[in-house]
Amino acid sequence: MLDDIIKDRLKKERSYPARVKRTHTVFEVLKSFSSFSKSKKKVFIVGRVMGLRGQGALMFLDIQDGSGKMQGVVKKDLVGGDFQKFKANLDLGDFVEIGGVVFKTKSGEKSIEARSARNIVKSLRPLPSVWHGLHDVEERFRKRYLDLLLNSEVKEKLSQRSKIIEYFRQTLYKEGFLEVETPMLQPIPGGAIARPFVTHHNALDIDLYLRIAPELYLKRLLAGGEEKIFEIGRSFRNEGIDKDHNPEFTTIELYWAYQDYRSLMKFVEKLMKKFVPGKWGVTEFTELFKKYANRDWRGLEADELEEIYKKQIRPKVVKPTWVINYPEKIMPLAKLVENNQDLTESFQLIVNGVELVKGFSEMNDPVFQRKQMEEQEKDFRAGNPEASRLDADFLEMLEYGMPPAAGMAIGIDRLVAFATKSHSVKEIIAFPTLRPKAD
Numbered sequence: 001m002l003d004d005i006i007k008d009r010l011k012k013e014r015s016y017p018a019r020v021k022r023t024h025t026v027f028e029v030l031k032s033f034s035s036f037s038k039s040k041k042k043v044f045i046v047g048r049v050m051g052l053r054g055q056g057a058l059m060f061l062d063i064q065d066g067s068g069k070m071q072g073v074v075k076k077d078l079v080g081g082d083f084q085k086f087k088a089n090l091d092l093g094d095f096v097e098i099g100g101v102v103f104k105t106k107s108g109e110k111s112i113e114a115r116s117a118r119n120i121v122k123s124l125r126p127l128p129s130v131w132h133g134l135h136d137v138e139e140r141f142r143k144r145y146l147d148l149l150l151n152s153e154v155k156e157k158l159s160q161r162s163k164i165i166e167y168f169r170q171t172l173y174k175e176g177f178l179e180v181e182t183p184m185l186q187p188i189p190g191g192a193i194a195r196p197f198v199t200h201h202n203a204l205d206i207d208l209y210l211r212i213a214p215e216l217y218l219k220r221l222l223a224g225g226e227e228k229i230f231e232i233g234r235s236f237r238n239e240g241i242d243k244d245h246n247p248e249f250t251t252i253e254l255y256w257a258y259q260d261y262r263s264l265m266k267f268v269e270k271l272m273k274k275f276v277p278g279k280w281g282v283t284e285f286t287e288l289f290k291k292y293a294n295r296d297w298r299g300l301e302a303d304e305l306e307e308i309y310k311k312q313i314r315p316k317v318v319k320p321t322w323v324i325n326y327p328e329k330i331m332p333l334a335k336l337v338e339n340n341q342d343l344t345e346s347f348q349l350i351v352n353g354v355e356l357v358k359g360f361s362e363m364n365d366p367v368f369q370r371k372q373m374e375e376q377e378k379d380f381r382a383g384n385p386e387a388s389r390l391d392a393d394f395l396e397m398l399e400y401g402m403p404p405a406a407g408m409a410i411g412i413d414r415l416v417a418f419a420t421k422s423h424s425v426k427e428i429i430a431f432p433t434l435r436p437k438a439d
Helices: 002-010 026-031 033-039 082-088 137-142 144-150 152-174 215-223 261-272 285-292 302-316 366-381 392-400 412-419
Strands: 043-053 058-065 068-075 095-104 110-121 198-201 206-210 228-236 248-257 281-284 321-324 340-344 346-351 354-361 405-411
Touching: 026 033, 026 043, 026 058, 026 068, 033 095, 043 068, 043 110, 058 095, 068 082, 068 095, 082 110, 137 144, 144 152, 152 228, 152 248, 152 412, 215 228, 215 248, 215 392, 215 405, 248 412, 261 321, 261 346, 261 354, 261 405, 281 285, 285 302, 285 321, 354 412, 366 392, 405 412
Parallel strands: 068 110, 281 321
Antiparallel strands: 043 058, 043 095, 058 068, 095 110, 198 206, 228 248, 248 405, 321 346, 346 354, 354 405
16 A cells, blocks of 8 residues: 555656745744734745645645744645646645745634745655554654654653753853763773673774763863863663663763762752752662661672662652762772771762762772772673773873862753653653664
8 A cells, every 4th residue: 555655656746946945934934923914025934744635726734844833825826837736746744845925814823825836855655644642652763753743742852851951061061160072982891880882993903892981081081180071972881771771871971079979969959950849858878778678788799789779779769869878889989988988978869769860979099999990800700791890091090190079970861751751761862772673
C-alpha cells in the first residue's frame, strides 16, 4: 500500500523553485497581524501542510513552520493559472510557499489569502494518521522527526531542556565561572566508577576511551591556576538502559578552588531551587544504610555496597534530600572526613529515588590518591570492568600541587525529566539510544 502511494506521488510535478521566498515566520505574522491587516502588506510564509480542505476553486491549508501554525486560503481567481497545477500536485506533508495578505475568515480565524502558491518540497510518504497513543512507544523515539512534528509536548520539552541549560550557563557566567572543554577521547578512562566504550585511533595505533566523566581533566585546570570552571557536555558509559540511564548523557561539571563540600552544597541549592522547590532535607549515608539495609556496611566490597545502596536504599528517598558523607570505598576521588577516615566529604541530591547532583571536597593528597588508584587498578586487573584506573599523568599533576577545591556534577537529562514531569530520560533526549529494529 505504501509503495503504491509513493509511486503515485512520484508521478506528480516535481519542478521545485531554486530559491524560496520567505519574509516572515508564522509567529511573526500572527504577532503583527493587526498592522499587516491594516497595511495590506504582502507577506510570504513557508511551511509544511498539516491540514488540507476544500474543493473546486477553493482550498484551505494548515501551514506549520517551526514557530507555529496558520491557515492559508488559496482561491483560483486570485492565484490564476497556477491554481490547478498547485492543487493537482499537493499532498499532506508537502512544504509550500504562500504569498498574500492577511485577513480573518467569517469564523474569526487569522489567515493568509494567497496571491501566489508554490509547492517547494514533495512528501513521498504520507504522515501517520494515528500517532498519539502508539502501542510501540519506541517507534516515537526511532522516528523523532515525526514525534516533533505531530506531538507538541515533545517540542516543548526539548525547548525546556535548551532553556534549562542556558539558565545554568548564564548563571555560572555571572558568578565568575569560566566555561571550558576537555577531551572526550581519553587514553585512560577516569573520574567515575563505570565501564567505558573503547575505540581505536588508526594513525596513533592506540586504543582510546570515550570519557566516562570530565573530572580528571578539569582538575588539571585547577592545578594550572583556574579557580572557577565548568563544562557542559556529553559523557559515555557502557552500562544498562532504563528510565534514568542512557549510554550517552549530558552533565554540568563544576569545580571551585578554596571551597569545600558544605559551601558547594549551599551554592547548588541556590542554583537549583527553581527546579526542585520545597524544603531540602539532609541525612547521613550511614543513617540511611542502617535504616533501610539494616546491616553493617564496613565489611562490604565497594560494588556490593553500591548495589545495595542503589537498589534498596536510594529508591526510598522521595523528598529532596542531601545524602552526605559517603564511604571512602565508593568515593575514591573525595577528601576524607577529618574525624572519620572511612567516610568522605561528599554529597548527593536525591529526589524521587534518583540522583540529580553528586559532589565532594576534592582529594588533593597525591600519596593517598595514589594508594586509592593502585587499589582500583588491582580491582580492574582482577576482572572488574567498572573499576577506576591508575592515571599516572593525573597523579604527577597532584604531586605538583592542586589547590583545595570542591566539585560537583548535575545530571541534565534527569533534571529536565524531573522538571518536565517526564517518565523517562528518553522523553527529553532528542535521540535516545535504542536497539536497532529488525528489517
